[in-house]
Amino acid sequence: MSNEVLNYDKVAEASLVKAQRDGAETMWDRRAAQKTQCGFGEAGVCCRICAMGPCRVSPVPGKGAERGICGANxxxxxxxxxxxxxxxxxxxxxxxxxxxxxxxxxxxxxxxxxxxxxxxxxxxxxxxxxxxxxxxxxxxxxxxxxxxxxxxxxxxxxxxxxxxxxxxxxxxxxxxxxxxxxxxxxxxxxxxxxxxxxxxxxxxxxxxxxxxxxxxxxxxxxxxxxxxxxxxxGTPTARASSSNLGVIDAEMVNILIHGHDPNLAEMVILAAQSPEMVEMAKAKGAKGINIVGMCCTGNEMTMRHGIKIAGNFYQQEMCIITGAIEAVVVDVQCIFPALPELAKTYHTRFISTSQKAKIAGDMYIEFSEATGLDNAAEIVKLAVENFPNRDAAKVEIPDIKQDTMVGYSVETIIQHLDAVVNSQLEDGLGTVKPLTDVIYAGVIRGAAGVVGCNNPKQQHDYAHITVMEELIKRDVICVVTGCAAQAAAKAGLLTLEAKEKCGRGLFEVCERVNIPPVLHMGSCVDISRILHLVNLCADLKEIDPALLPVVGIAPEWMSEKAVAIANYVVGSGINTYLGVIPQVLGSPNFTKLMTEDVQEFIGAHFVFEKDPIVMVDKIMEDLEAKRVALGI
Ligand code: CUV
Ligand code: SF4
CATH class of the missing domain: 1.20.1270.30 (Substrate Binding Domain Of Dnak; Chain:A; Domain 2)
Structure with a gap:
């Protein structure tokens, strides 16, 4: 096993040692097996769009083939x-x-x-x-x-x-x-x-x-x-939850829900609440049923029900490696195809549920809107019945969990802001005015949306946490979604106490509004909440959002969804910082278009920066320049 140091989260080390002991393969083994990644692919210059190809042109302009067979450069x-x-x-x-x-x-x-x-x-x-x-x-x-x-x-x-x-x-x-x-x-x-x-x-x-x-x-x-x-x-409201692998409970039937769509998750929650299921779990020797979440479906469940977060993208294998998961239930997106095989190393059942993401290897129970609750009941029953098959000798749950606050929808944020609207801010009720006021006054210097996945090209969670901690220290409020939000949860940044890590201005805002300095706004699709919030602020000021001191950041992104997101964030006038370089450097023209020229017609651009500390410096310069331009 390699790369222990690649994990910022302390939980990982023990997990990976256990994996090795259990003979379980993880992403780290497969990453090592990949050796050096393909330089053509990395630069984006490999084309296999037609069967005359694959063609690859030189990743370094001026060297080797400059065109594919059809002439594409x-x-x-x-x-x-x-x-x-x-x-x-x-x-x-x-x-x-x-x-x-x-x-x-x-x-x-x-x-x-x-x-x-x-x-x-x-x-x-x-x-x-x-x-x-x-x-x-x-x-x-x-x-x-x-x-x-x-x-x-x-x-x-x-x-x-x-x-x-x-x-x-x-x-x-x-x-x-x-x-x-x-x-x-x-x-x-x-x-x-x-x-x-x-x-x-x-x-x-x-x-x-x-x-x-x-x-x-x-x-x-x-x-x-x-x-x-x-x-x-239901629209999410602020609530407490808990995060990291320690939320898996050795005495309960543990069901891990992983994926994205709240339909499946909501039905499983409903099914697991039924008294018969709970009785059945007790009859099998468990204390009850413990649903834990992962990735975006984890965010959806925690925001609306306080369901505990087992971890983010990287931890999907680690969850199974605890040996204490009765069933992994998945719908769509971000699910390692490796999971069913890994589950077989333990007693864990792996259940895929969507035609769009059928993952062969264990079990498939198709979920549909017409039969959703029945499908969910079948899944929960399967998990409960699997409890006695657990091998106690293989159970090892890292004793690490962190309390966290979640559920800051736009509506909930406005409600919190309302609590501080007073006679000086007479017309701000039910709006984002108190937020724009503190930004315009310079009490906080700006706002950052920190989002996205994990990627072994960055140390696990390190880029997320470093960026957030450095920003709040400099009085930049953070709103987070996706696996970035779960990184923040595990690091304790989604707590009221995290205000101690803030600069003076943000500290005071957190204290008065009674919010954490890093606000959990949900899953990846909920970046639309961030978009809405920024646009409410811009609308209030009657300006283009591109003028506001706000940025989008994806420190550890990996998915195609993240590329779509980065495009609409830039398209919405918000500069977007990527901690993993997209596969475009093989075209200096395209790279320049993304990082510079697009500014001229859209009013925002992409920034590529792998080093999170350097990234924060660039962001601060960006935010301060926006402030100067606004005259605030
Ligand atoms: Ni949709 S897309 S790894 S779960 S944030 Fe997490 Fe978020 Fe990326 Fe996937
Ligand atoms: Fe086909 Fe042209 Fe792509 Fe080569 S470069 S694979 S010829 S489309």
Missing amino acids: ADTIVARNFARMVAAGTSAHSDHARDIVHALHHSKAEGPFKVRDEAKLRRIAAEWEIADADTKETYALAHELALMALEEFGKPFGTQRFLKRAPQARQDIWAREDIAPRAIDQEVTTLMHSTHMGCAADYESLFRRGMRTGMSDGWGGSMIGTEFSDILY
Whole structure:
């Protein structure tokens, strides 16, 4: 085993030693087996889009082949590969959203899929200009709204409805630059078409089309995913939870839910709460049923129910290695295909549930909106029945867990801000005004959205935590989602006590508003919450969000979804810092377009910086320059 030092989180070391003892293979072994990664792929200059190829052009301009057989050069190949990542990422978030909307379309008062946030249902119905949004019968309205949302995926004309949430100045830029996204499926399809052999070759055009597709994720799929999940399962409110492998309980039936979509997770939670299931667990010798979460579905569950977070992306294998998980239940995205094999080393059952992500190796129980609760009950029963098969000799749960606060939706943040609205801020009630006030006053210097995955190209969680700690020290408030949020949870940054790590200004804000300096805003699709928050601030000031001292950061990203996200964040006027360099350096032209030229037409750009400390220095310069430009 190698790379112990690559793990910032102390829990990892013990886990990996145990894995070796148990004869379990982990990502570290497979990473070592990969040896040096391919330099062509790394630079983005390998093309296998057609069967004349694969072609690879020189990753270093001026050396070796400059064109593929069809004549595509590095610029074209890099741009096409990058665009395809955006298309894949957009499709993932958006297809997740579609399932949520389908569930709303299936909803009825008797449940289990039902409207749990009626106010939000009516608010969005009004926003989308449904007549009688405040008086229509709940389920008639829910079904009508769901149908409208489904049309956002395939409507033949027009752009995404949620774009109107942005200030006019930003909407004008989108119109001028032709990046206002149309139907989501159309954007993904047309980008796949553009990147087909012998289609688009102009790298700038490919980049722009990619950005528009990414925009259909952020302002389309992801935003629909977030808002409709809230309607169905409730808008998150601040609550306590706990994080890291220590939340796995040796005396309980442990069910790990991993993936993304709250539909499955919500039904499993419901099923596990039934008294018969709990009785059954007790009859098998367990104290009860302990559901723990991982990755984004973990974020969804913790925000709405306080379900404990077992860990982030990197820890999916470590969870199983504890030997105390009765069932790993997955839906879609970010699930290692290695898991079923690893589960066999222990008594753990691995259950995949989605046609879109069938993972062979153990068990498949298809989950559908029509039979969701029954499917979930079957899964829970299987886990409970598996409890007696646990091998006590193989159980070793690291005794590390950390209390955490989660659930800061935009609505919850505004509620907290309301608590400090007083006579001096008479007109700020129910708005983000107190937040913009402290930013404009310089009490806090700006805000950062820190998001994204883990990637062995960065020390596990180290980049996340370093960036966040350094920023709060410099009075920059952080909002976090995804695996970055879980890194923050494990490091204790999502606590009220974390204010001790802040600069004076942010310390005072945390104390007065009674919030942690790093706010858990949810899963990856919930980056749309961050987008909404920033746009509310910009709208209040009647300016383009590009002028605000805010940045987006993905210190350890790895997925295509992250590429889609980065595109819509930049497209929304927010500079985006990437701690892992995307596979584009083989085209200096494309790299320059991303990191410089795009600024001229969109008002924001990408920054690549592997060193988190250097990154924070660059971010501070960026934020301070924005402040100067605003005259604040
Ligand atoms: Ni959707 S995309 S590893 S779970 S944040 Fe976590 Fe978040 Fe990346 Fe996946
Ligand atoms: Fe080679 Fe062109 Fe085919 Fe790509 S599209 S594999 S560069 S011939």
